[in-house]
Structures are given as structure tokens and as C-alpha cells.
Amino acid sequence: MKRAIATVCLSGTLPDKLEAAAAAGFEAVEMFENDLLTFDGTPREAGRLCTDLGLEVALFQPFRDFEAMETAQRARNLDRAERKFDTMQALGAELLLVCSNTQAATLDDPSRAAADLREMAERAGVRGLRVGYEALAWGRHINRWRQAWDIVRQADHPALGLILDSFHTLCLGDDLAALSDSVPAEKLFFLQLADAPRLSMDALSWSRHFRSFPGQGELPVADFLRDVLAAGYTGPISLEVFNDEFRAAPARRIARDGLRSLVWLAEQAGIAALPALPQLRGIEFIEFAVDEPTRAALGAFLVPLGFVRAGVHRSKQVELWRSGDANIVLNAEPDSAASERFEQHGPSACAMALRVDDAARAALRAEALLCSVWQERVGEGERAIPAVRAPDGTLVYLVEEGGRAIWEDDFHLEPQAAPSLGITGIDHVAQALAPGFLESFSLFYRAVFGLEPEALFELPDPYGLVRSRAFTGGKGAVRLPLNVSESGRTGTGRFVSALAGAGVHHIAFAVADAAAAVDAAGPDALLDIPPNYYEDIASRFPLDDDAIAALRARHLLFDSAEQGVEFRHAYTDAFRDRFFFEICERRGGYAGFGAANAGVRMAAQRRGALSGATPRAHARHTDGRTATEVNTP
Numbered sequence: 001m002k003r004a005i006a007t008v009c010l011s012g013t014l015p016d017k018l019e020a021a022a023a024a025g026f027e028a029v030e031m032f033e034n035d036l037l038t039f040d041g042t043p044r045e046a047g048r049l050c051t052d053l054g055l056e057v058a059l060f061q062p063f064r065d066f067e068a069m070e071t072a073q074r075a076r077n078l079d080r081a082e083r084k085f086d087t088m089q090a091l092g093a094e095l096l097l098v099c100s101n102t103q104a105a106t107l108d109d110p111s112r113a114a115a116d117l118r119e120m121a122e123r124a125g126v127r128g129l130r131v132g133y134e135a136l137a138w139g140r141h142i143n144r145w146r147q148a149w150d151i152v153r154q155a156d157h158p159a160l161g162l163i164l165d166s167f168h169t170l171c172l173g174d175d176l177a178a179l180s181d182s183v184p185a186e187k188l189f190f191l192q193l194a195d196a197p198r199l200s201m202d203a204l205s206w207s208r209h210f211r212s213f214p215g216q217g218e219l220p221v222a223d224f225l226r227d228v229l230a231a232g233y234t235g236p237i238s239l240e241v242f243n244d245e246f247r248a249a250p251a252r253r254i255a256r257d258g259l260r261s262l263v264w265l266a267e268q269a270g271i272a273a274l275p276a277l278p279q280l281r282g283i284e285f286i287e288f289a290v291d292e293p294t295r296a297a298l299g300a301f302l303v304p305l306g307f308v309r310a311g312v313h314r315s316k317q318v319e320l321w322r323s324g325d326a327n328i329v330l331n332a333e334p335d336s337a338a339s340e341r342f343e344q345h346g347p348s349a350c351a352m353a354l355r356v357d358d359a360a361r362a363a364l365r366a367e368a369l370l371c372s373v374w375q376e377r378v379g380e381g382e383r384a385i386p387a388v389r390a391p392d393g394t395l396v397y398l399v400e401e402g403g404r405a406i407w408e409d410d411f412h413l414e415p416q417a418a419p420s421l422g423i424t425g426i427d428h429v430a431q432a433l434a435p436g437f438l439e440s441f442s443l444f445y446r447a448v449f450g451l452e453p454e455a456l457f458e459l460p461d462p463y464g465l466v467r468s469r470a471f472t473g474g475k476g477a478v479r480l481p482l483n484v485s486e487s488g489r490t491g492t493g494r495f496v497s498a499l500a501g502a503g504v505h506h507i508a509f510a511v512a513d514a515a516a517a518v519d520a521a522g523p524d525a526l527l528d529i530p531p532n533y534y535e536d537i538a539s540r541f542p543l544d545d546d547a548i549a550a551l552r553a554r555h556l557l558f559d560s561a562e563q564g565v566e567f568r569h570a571y572t573d574a575f576r577d578r579f580f581f582e583i584c585e586r587r588g589g590y591a592g593f594g595a596a597n598a599g600v601r602m603a604a605q606r607r608g609a610l611s612g613a614t615p616r617a618h619a620r621h622t623d624g625r626t627a628t629e630v631n632t633p
């Protein structure tokens with residue numbers, strides 16, 4: 001089955017778009033008329049460009065406002081069609097998309113529409129061309145595929161068929177029920193696919209600005225594809241996405257995301273197999289790129305959370321820091337992926353390791369989904385751990401559970417002090433993304449690791465809104481909230497600009513008892529929360545005075561989904577106004593992230609940043625000792 005992409009999906013000039021589509025591996029394109037109009041060359045030259053790149057022009061579009069007009073306009077429209085047929089023949093495109101008429105002047109007369117389309121198809125057929133009719137969701141009289149099909153059936157011309165577009169059907173809450181009973185396979189001329197987030201707005205604005213690739217949104221596109229294939233469709237599967245961010249992003253990245261979405265969708269629709277999804281067991285470690293001074297500072301910053309240096313790498317300038325069962329790797333090795341990251345971005349998380357059932361199979365799946373798989377050079381006797389590159393270049397290591405822990409192979413482990421905070425592991429890792437990366441990351445985590453999107457939250461930072469959607473998998477073993485802010489002044493926005501890119505913004509450690517953990521960390525380790533917050537908590541939740549007092553005394557934030565399903569959490573200040581840490585306790589299967597508290601947290605962190613205060617957790621150990629000394633009894 002041919003895979004195609006509409007030129008409108010991609011940024012740049014027509015040659016940029018075509019090169020990106022070909023480089024990603026598409027076999028065909030839909031030529032948008034506007035991309036041809038602005039191309040500095042003839043349609044024949046555009047066609048040759050496609051041929052040279054190995055791309056078929058599977059469709060030319062759109063042809064608008066054609067059918068069911070008054071008589072005078074009808075003649076002009078047919079002339080207009082003839083001119084476009086000339087263009088198509090020069091271009092080497094055989095199929096024209098006619099979208100349903102949106103003009104106020106169009107007649108509500110399906111017979112007229114059928115007669116007009118029949119005449120157009122007759123003229124196309126003479127030239128060996130074909131016409132496909134698509135119902136736009138905002139068409140004046142025709143906005144459902146069933147109406148479009150009634151007209152195509154009535155027109156009854158071999159050069160006229162139906163074009164299906166998942167967005168136009170799914171955005172209206174419609175589906176393809178009865179498609180295979182009503183439409184013969186040879187009348188299905190073309191298939192366009194797009195996903196979108198569920199938004200409540202008019203269909204036209206939604207379609208023109210917020211479409212996304214399958215798997216990046218919330219519409220049941222895989223079901224849609226399955227229904228079209230069940231009806232016997234064998235033509236190209238083509239992506240048609242109008243998206244403000246995609247238009248501005250590098251064409252090659254977007255084209256690759258597009259093909260990744262089709263590879264994944266083929267699996268979802270049951271027409272192709274990929275190596276099975278990994279079983280996710282948790283987050284084994286987070287790795288930070290540091291240099292020597294930053295390593296000491298970050299180590300010291302982690303001490304109040306119970307972290308101690310637990311090991312030193314056998315051959316590299318890498319340390320393992322550990323609190324309970326949570327692992328943080330501080331990598332200062334010159335000439336490594338981490339040092340490259342440090343040079344470009346300063347202190348930042350450069351890798352995350354997921355515990356999986358089968359690392360080799362997970363890597364094969366990632367490769368099948370067009371991800372680059374990376375392998376750091378290893379020393380004698382050290383473990384080779386494959387890593388997949390996330391869309392921002394961060395490495396996602398694949399660590400197999402069972403057998404010897406990687407730490408035993410690669411590190412000289414040091415005897416540890418007893419864990420003082422009761423940290424049981426990494427609860428979640430939140431990433432701040434530059435605008436335009438949310439769709440890329442969503443598809444990456446969903447397709448490669450099977451993480452599923454949770455509800456979307458809008459979090460009020462004092463200086464702008466932050467949009468947040470968490471991806472979770474392995475029954476809560478892996479939780480990754482993704483945050484995006486259009487404003488450069490929010491915590492998320494400042495982090496993204498400081499980092500010149502996306503990255504891990506905070507790491508939450510799971511504890512069994514948040515109150516005990518805060519007590520163990522000490523009164524200054526965690527962020528102050530204003531008293532107003534606790535007045536509000538008292539009004540929102542059925543907590544008694546003692547429970548409120550216990551939260552307030554420890555600056556713990558609280559959330560509850562229902563009786564007994566509760567979340568208690570607390571944050572550090574940000575390390576150098578960059579990333580920060582959280583401890584959290586889940587009770588009764590609480591599955592969220594305390595989104596309602598994010599605004600309070602962001603305001604408190606902003607106060608800290610504006611007052612120029614030394615990060616609290618850091619301040620405890622500015623007594624002249626280095627992080628290593630602090631850890632050495």
C-alpha cells in the first residue's frame with residue numbers, strides 16, 4: 001500500500017517539501033495547488049522534481065466551490081476545471097480532489113450537484129483523468145460522506161468516485177458504519193488521514209489549525225482506517241494535516257513523524273506487524289550531563305532528599321547517586337553523548353532509562369518506527385545498553401530487568417548509608433517541551449513504548465499558561481507528563497529557552513509516607529507554600545483540622561480524587577532556575593499528578609527565582625564541603 005503525504009503538511013518551498021517527503025520514505029504526495037502556484041517553475045518541472053525524487057503525484061487539490069451553482073457560474077466552473085486538468089497533465093497527476101461547495105450561493109440540490117460532477121468527470125475521463133468528491137465538514141449543504149456518496153452514486157460516472165478524509169467524518173462524531181455495504185471498493189478513489197485533539201470549536205478552525213498525524217491526537221483514526229480497508233480500498237494512504245506548528249517546524253522532522261505515524265497506524269489497524277511493545281517495569285535511572293563543578297553542586301543539591309554517592313563508574317567520570325531505590329547518574333565524562341549535551345545545553349538531564357522485559361526487542365521496535373538507536377562505547381567487561389533517541393535527542397536507555405543489575409557490571413559500588421527518606425523509586429519524570437514538540441513526543445512515547453495519553457491540563461503559571469498531558473504505561477510503572485508553554489516567561493518557557501530545547505524539567509520520587517519523608521529531609525529542604533493554600537484545601541476536601549495542620553506544618557500539597565484516593569507531595573526549588581525535584585505519596589491508587597496544585601508550586605518557585613534566593617536544598621550544604629565530602633562519613 002502506497003504511503004503519501006500532502007505538501008501542505010510540511011514547511012518550506014515546494015522542493016523543500018518534496019525532498020523531506022522523499023527522505024522520510026514516502027512513495028507519493030498530494031500536490032496542494034498553492035505549493036505549485038508559489039513554485040518558481042512550470043508544472044512539468046514540478047512533476048519532474050517529483051519523479052526524480054521517486055515520488056508519485058497521487059492527487060492534485062483542492063478544487064473548490066464547483067457543484068450546484070447557478071447556470072452562468074456552472075459554465076465558468078467547467079472552464080476552470082479544464083485549466084486545472086491541463087495543469088494536472090503537465091504535472092503528472094491523474095486524480096483531482098473536489099471538495100464540497102461552501103459558498104452561500106450553492107444550491108441545495110443533490111441532483112444538480114450530481115449532474116455537474118458527472119459533466120466534470122466526463123471531461124476528465126476523456127483525458128484519462130479522474131475526479132474524487134470529498135465532503136468538507138463545513139460544506140454548505142454536503143458535509144457527510146454519505147451525502148457525498150449519494151451524489152457520486154447518482155452521477156454514476158466511471159471517472160468519478162468518493163474521497164474519504166478521517167477528519168471530516170470524525171470531527172462531526174460520525175463514523176464509517178455501512179461503508180462496506182453501500183460503497184463498492186472501486187468507487188473509493190482516495191483516503192486522507194488526520195488526527196486531532198478533541199476541541200470544542202467550529203470544524204473549519206479546528207481543521208485548519210489543529211489537525212495532527214494519526215496517534216498524535218484523540219480521534220479513532222485506526223478504526224477509521226480499518227473500516228476503509230474492510231470496504232476493499234487498496235489506494236494510497238495519505239496524510240493531510242493543516243497545523244500551525246507543523247508549518248513552522250523543520251520539514252524533515254515533521255515528515256519523519258508523519259511516516260512514523262503511518263507505520264504505527266498500520267500495526268494498530270492490523271495490516272502490519274511490528275516487534276511487540278515492551279512491557280514497562282519502571283524508570284531505572286535519570287542521567288544528568290554535568291561537568292566536575294556542576295557534579296559537586298548537583299550532588300549537594302540532592303543530599304537533603306537522602307541521596308548519597310553509591311558508586312563510581314569503572315572506566316568513566318560517572319557517578320551513581322542513590323536514595324532508597326531511586327538512581328541518578330551524574331555524567332561528566334569528556335567526549336561522550338553527555339558532554340556533547342553539556343556543551344550545548346549546560347547542566348541538564350541527557351538520558352532516561354526505562355526498565356523493560358526485552359531490551360533487544362524494544363530496540364527493534366524503535367528502529368521499525370524510524371527511531372535512531374544508539375550505543376555508547378563500552379569498556380572491557382561493561383554492559384552494552386541500547387538507547388533510543390527521543391525527538392529532542394535525549395537518550396532513552398533500555399535496561400532489561402532481571403539478572404545482574406547494570407550497576408554491578410559497570411560501577412564500583414560504595415557502601416550506602418541507610419535510606420533516610422524512604423524513597424521507593426522514580427514516580428514520574430516531567431518534560432518541558434518547546435512549542436511544536438508535543439505532537440512529536442506524544443507519538444514517540446505512544447508508538448515506541450505504548451504509553452497512553454491522559455487528560456489534558458492547563459496549568460496557570462504567574463507568567464502564562466502551561467499545557468500538560470501525561471503519558472503513562474506499565475500500569476503506572478512509567479509516568480511522563482509533557483508540558484508546553486507558548487509563553488517564554490513561565491517556568492516551562494524559561495527552562496526551554498535556557499536549555500535551547502526540550503528536556504527533563506522535574507523528577508518526582510515516590511515515597512510511602514510523605515510526612516515522614518519531609519521530616520527526614522528537614523524543614524528547609526522543600527518549597528514554602530503560602531497559608532492561603534491550606535485555607536482552600538480545608539474548604540475543598542473533607543480533612544479534619546489535624547490533617548490540615550499536618551500538611552501545613554510540612555508544606556505538603558494535597559489532592560484527592562475521592563475518599564481514600566489521595567496524593568501528598570512537595571517540591572524543591574529549581575536547581576539554577578532549571579530543573580527541580582519532587583517527593584510524592586500516592587494513596588488508594590491515586591493516578592494523577594496534583595495538577596490543581598501546579599499553579600501554587602509555580603508561583604512559589606517564581607518567588608524563589610525572583611528573590612535570587614539560593615536554592616533551598618542547596619543552601620543546607622554551603623558549609624564549604626563538597627558534595628562528595630558531605631557523603632563521606
Ligand SMILES: O=C(O)c1ccc(O)c(O)c1
Nearest residue numbers: 062097099134165207208
Ligand atoms: O480546509 C480545506 O479547505 C480543505 C481542503 C481540502 C481538503 O481535502 C480538506 O480536507 C480540507
Ligand SMILES: [Mg+2]
Nearest residue numbers: 134165192240
Ligand atoms: Mg481532505
